[in-house]
Amino acid sequence: xxxxxxxxxxxxxxxxxxxxxxxxxxxxxxxxxxxxxxxxxxxxxxxxxxxxxxxxxxxxxxxxxxxxxxxxxxxxxxxxxxxxxxxxxxxxxxxxxxxxxxxxxxxxxxxxxxxxxxxxxxxxxxxxxxxxxxxxxxxxxxxxxxxxxxxxxxxxxxxxxxxxxxxxxxxxxxxxxxxxxxxxxxxxxxxxxxxxxxxxxxxxxxxxxx
Numbered sequence: 001x002x003x004x005x006x007x008x009x010x011x012x013x014x015x016x017x018x019x020x021x022x023x024x025x026x027x028x029x030x031x032x033x034x035x036x037x038x039x040x041x042x043x044x045x046x047x048x049x050x051x052x053x054x055x056x057x058x059x060x061x062x063x064x065x066x067x068x069x070x071x072x073x074x075x076x077x078x079x080x081x082x083x084x085x086x087x088x089x090x091x092x093x094x095x096x097x098x099x100x101x102x103x104x105x106x107x108x109x110x111x112x113x114x115x116x117x118x119x120x121x122x123x124x125x126x127x128x129x130x131x132x133x134x135x136x137x138x139x140x141x142x143x144x145x146x147x148x149x150x151x152x153x154x155x156x157x158x159x160x161x162x163x164x165x166x167x168x169x170x171x172x173x174x175x176x177x178x179x180x181x182x183x184x185x186x187x188x189x190x191x192x193x194x195x196x197x198x199x200x201x202x203x204x205x206x207x208x209x210x
Contacts, residue, residue: 042076053172067168074168082160089156096149103143111136 047053057063071078090097110120111132120127127135144150 054170055172063169069173070168070171078164085160086156096152
């Protein structure tokens with residue numbers, strides 16, 4: 001009597017993960033650290049809304065000087081304000097929010113963090129890396145410029161920048177210690193540099209295979 005046959009699974013037939021999990025987790029971890037470091041530079045909100053420090057500028061040049069100094073000092077607060085305005089605009093238009101999240105998920109799952117040894121197969125057709133990138137670029141152009149998503153984002157950003165510039169022009173920065181707390185080369189988005197570099201490092205293996 002022959003011994004029973006033990007089924008052995010073929011390692012090549014095992015399902016692959018939809019995304020490169022270690023790279024994706026590394027990206028999320030570094031992004032979270034960068035955001036926490038950025039928020040650690042946030043100024044107290046009472047300084048932002050201090051009514052005793054508000055005054056109308058005497059000239060356009062003075063307003064521009066105030067905006068430049070306030071942008072350097074309140075940059076994290078201003079970015080938070082812009083993010084809240086964008087979030088409110090998207091939440092008030094759920095279809096646009098769904099389209100934007102779907103576009104972001106497409107880039108993450110189909111290109112940025114997809115394993116390099118796993119080709120993209122849709123309806124039995126295998127797409128190369130260049131074809132996948134081209135489809136995603138075209139899809140991005142369609143979603144951003146040919147739907148209401150683009151106009152919604154532009155409108156929200158314009159409202160946000162208008163509020164930031166108005167506050168920066170009327171907030172007297174004489175009581176702000178810029179030289180002691182900020183390096184001279186610090187820019188409006190300087191604290192996001194760590195997040196951008198982290199994203200580039202995490203996505204480097206994917207870009208290299210193209």
